[in-house]
Amino acid sequence: MPRIFRNEAALTPEYIPGKLPHREEQLKQLETYFSGFLEEPGSMYPKVVLIGRPGSGKTVTSRKFGNYVIKSSNRVRYVHVSCFLNRTLSSVLKDVGVQLNIAIPKRGFSTEELLKMLLDMIKEKDAYAIVALDDVFHLVNNSGPHALGTLIRLGEEYVSRGDRYRFGLILISQDLTFRDQLDRSSQSALGNAVIKFEPYTKDQIFEILLTRAQEALLDGAYDEEILEMIADVAGIDENSMDDHRGDARYAIDILWRASKLAEMKGSERILPEHVREAIKNTLRGIRSDELRMLPLHEKIFLLAIVKSLTKNPNSPYIPFGLAEDEYQVLCEQYGEEPRKHTQLWEYLKDLNTKGFVETRTSSKGMRGRTTLISIPSEPLVTLEEELRKIIEGELGT
Numbered sequence: 001m002p003r004i005f006r007n008e009a010a011l012t013p014e015y016i017p018g019k020l021p022h023r024e025e026q027l028k029q030l031e032t033y034f035s036g037f038l039e040e041p042g043s044m045y046p047k048v049v050l051i052g053r054p055g056s057g058k059t060v061t062s063r064k065f066g067n068y069v070i071k072s073s074n075r076v077r078y079v080h081v082s083c084f085l086n087r088t089l090s091s092v093l094k095d096v097g098v099q100l101n102i103a104i105p106k107r108g109f110s111t112e113e114l115l116k117m118l119l120d121m122i123k124e125k126d127a128y129a130i131v132a133l134d135d136v137f138h139l140v141n142n143s144g145p146h147a148l149g150t151l152i153r154l155g156e157e158y159v160s161r162g163d164r165y166r167f168g169l170i171l172i173s174q175d176l177t178f179r180d181q182l183d184r185s186s187q188s189a190l191g192n193a194v195i196k197f198e199p200y201t202k203d204q205i206f207e208i209l210l211t212r213a214q215e216a217l218l219d220g221a222y223d224e225e226i227l228e229m230i231a232d233v234a235g236i237d238e239n240s241m242d243d244h245r246g247d248a249r250y251a252i253d254i255l256w257r258a259s260k261l262a263e264m265k266g267s268e269r270i271l272p273e274h275v276r277e278a279i280k281n282t283l284r285g286i287r288s289d290e291l292r293m294l295p296l297h298e299k300i301f302l303l304a305i306v307k308s309l310t311k312n313p314n315s316p317y318i319p320f321g322l323a324e325d326e327y328q329v330l331c332e333q334y335g336e337e338p339r340k341h342t343q344l345w346e347y348l349k350d351l352n353t354k355g356f357v358e359t360r361t362s363s364k365g366m367r368g369r370t371t372l373i374s375i376p377s378e379p380l381v382t383l384e385e386e387l388r389k390i391i392e393g394e395l396g397t
């Protein structure tokens with residue numbers, strides 16, 4: 001069977017590529033902001049904010065900078081914390097502790113006590129770290145601005161305990177709305193160091209795809225035109241209103257799917273038809289790690305919404321009641337006790353705020369107002385496939 005991949009892992013979302021085309025500038029800025037801290041750890045408390053739309057390379061640039069930190073200093077560590085996964089200050093502190101090999105108790109202590117323990121142990125170990133808080137707005141939205149303010153104002157804490165500055169801080173977010181929510185003293189402690197990540201143009205996406213393809217695919221498996229075809233749909237386009245454009249994650253995902261299709265069909269190379277099909281099947285706004293994070297029954301309810309919409313191909317919306325019936329059927333299939341009506345409402349509200357579904361209220365009809373649900377921007381087949389995989393994995397079926 002002909003082969004397509006040289007190293008498939010190079011097309012996975014976690015992979016840190018050898019080169020980051022068009023992010024050299026941002027990487028350099030990070031190195032400059034932290035040079036004082038790296039040369040003389042503890043002498044200052046640098047804080048930098050990275051902002052840009054999804055898929056503009058914030059996470060991968062920060063992680064790449066992390067590799068540079070490890071190479072250039074044997075005293076400073078790099079710690080990357082996802083606030084999508086850790087939405088409270090205590091959970092952030094525990095994650096920092098785990099990554100620095102500092103054992104802090106799992107439960108039974110207040111956040112202030114945990115912070116004190118962490119700082120004591122760090123002092124005792126004489127450790128230094130640059131901590132990146134990814135998707136930091138989740139921490140602010142969930143735990144209020146005070147949680148983040150505490151971390152930003154840690155400088156005062158070090159001074160009052162007569163210790164050196166132990167951390168540098170990188171805050172990653174889509175925009176600066178999280179900063180506006182902080183109190184004045186935290187805002188001024190944070191300062192104005194902001195590095196911007198613009199959405200990628202078609203040419204930039206092309207180059208990113210080319211460097212990734214060189215690592216991931218065999219030479220004969222693709223033509224540059226195939227990469228151009230993907231860059232055309234993923235790069236920003238002044239004439240398009242689509243705000244998912246400029247997203248490297250989307251582009252790389254299409255390339256991976258097209259490569260998989262070529263492999264599955266026994267083709268020697270990736271063909272335009274594989275790309276077309278891959279585009280049709282690639283999730284846009286929804287990320288599978290975000291799906292994974294939903295509570296089990298919220299996932300089952302979302303699957304019920306997807307199934308109801310699939311069964312009604314002529315209508316863009318389905319009423320809440322239909323999704324609820326489908327949910328009961330799914331629970332029976334999975335051998336799960338269904339959640340109550342009010343809980344399903346909570347799930348729907350959450351799915352709506354997270355942008356997985358759109359809702360509207362209808363005033364039409366005899367039976368008063370109903371809530372209508374739609375999923376306008378994702379391919380239902382792929383979403384169903386992805387959800388089933390995750391749910392069945394979780395249930396061990």
Ligand SMILES: Nc1ncnc2c1ncn2[C@@H]1O[C@H](COP(=O)(O)OP(=O)(O)OP(=O)(O)O)[C@@H](O)[C@H]1O
Pocket residue numbers: 012013014015016017019020021022023052053054055056057058059060061174197208248249252
């Ligand atoms: N310049 C680049 N070169 C190579 N790969 C890139 C580049 N920029 C982004 N990528 C890849 O695109 C994907 C998305 O990038 P990343 O996760 O860094 O985006 P992000 O801005 O942090 O997005 P989000 O806000 O959704 O977390 C990753 O797989 C990353 O490796």
